Amino acid sequence: CAVKTLKPDVKVYGVEPYFAASYTAALKAQMPVSIKVTPTLADGLAVPMVGSHAFEVARHYVDECVLCTEKEVSLAILRLIENEKMVVEGGGATGLAALLPGAQLDRHDLKGKNIVVPLCGGNIDTTVLGRVLERGLAADDRMKNFTATVSDRPGGIGRLTTLLGEHGASIKDMYHERAFLQSNIDFVKVKCVVELQGLEHARHVHAILEENGYDPVWDGD
Structure with a gap:
């Protein structure tokens, strides 16, 4: 909200996992709807129905919402650990996941643009992190x-x-x-x-x- 208020020309992109695309479903229905959620690495985003207040705010300020795969999330977590020395949970890594080569925001219209990716949340279990890193290595x-x-x-x-x-x-x-x-x-x-x-x-x-x-x-x- 603050970014859009101060700089209305800034584009805001939302990202959610394919396995829990409740906001995407709400956009399609023009209202919050219940969906079936499959377990996902981005468990912090895995809600079966987007909240009504969150939906109203997001659809006024978010220009586009894209989806990311489990493979992209695991690779994003691996990239952040290896390149930035940061441990980020699955939900917090979806922004980067959507920008990886072949992902939905890897697009010509975004090439050369200044892109800010918020990285939030490091609540990932140690044993889960080990499995995620192996998936990331396989994806790479x-x-x-x-x-x-x-x-x-x-x-x-x-x-x-x-x-x-x-x-x-x-x-x-x-x-x-x-x-x-x-x-x-x-x-x-x-x-x-x-x-x-x-x-x-x-x-x-x-x-x-x-x-x-x-x-x-x-x-x-």
């Missing part, structure tokens, strides 16, 4: 998991781990499965979680695995 292509079929003879898994290490992939977790394979009994399916340096590194590791006959299947492919 710095943690990936894949399955591959390798020889079950001595040294089979060792050759795979050596190859990953030689190309800079750090193995975070590994699980192998024998009983439920439909292939030759001399082979074992291995599921690996690896830490990488980003998308280009992930593509490089994928290519190296394919060149060596592992035919990896990455989650999300």
Whole structure:
């Protein structure tokens, strides 16, 4: 309200998670309505119905409301910790989440503009924060998991781990499965979680695995 009163030409954008878009639903209905809320990282914004007073104030002062995904929220929290050394809860990080590459406010009309993102709230449980950071790393292509079929003879898994290490992939977790394979009994399916340096590194590791006959299947492919 204060910003709009002092500088009416300033654009104000609201952001809420897809899983709890009660204000967006209210705008569409022209009145507060009840919606189904799905658990979200932005739990401070997860209300099934926007308040009537809040709705009246917001629709007069907020120029546009956009939505953000759970992936974008987790990546925003990670970016704030790594780059700004700030711990911000999910609801407080939605403003940045909406500005990330590919998000709804990553638009041509905002390029080169002065943008202010309020960062409010650090009420995030430590154990939840750990899981959120891992999701952020996965969203940033710095943690990936894949399955591959390798020889079950001595040294089979060792050759795979050596190859990953030689190309800079750090193995975070590994699980192998024998009983439920439909292939030759001399082979074992291995599921690996690896830490990488980003998308280009992930593509490089994928290519190296394919060149060596592992035919990896990455989650999300």
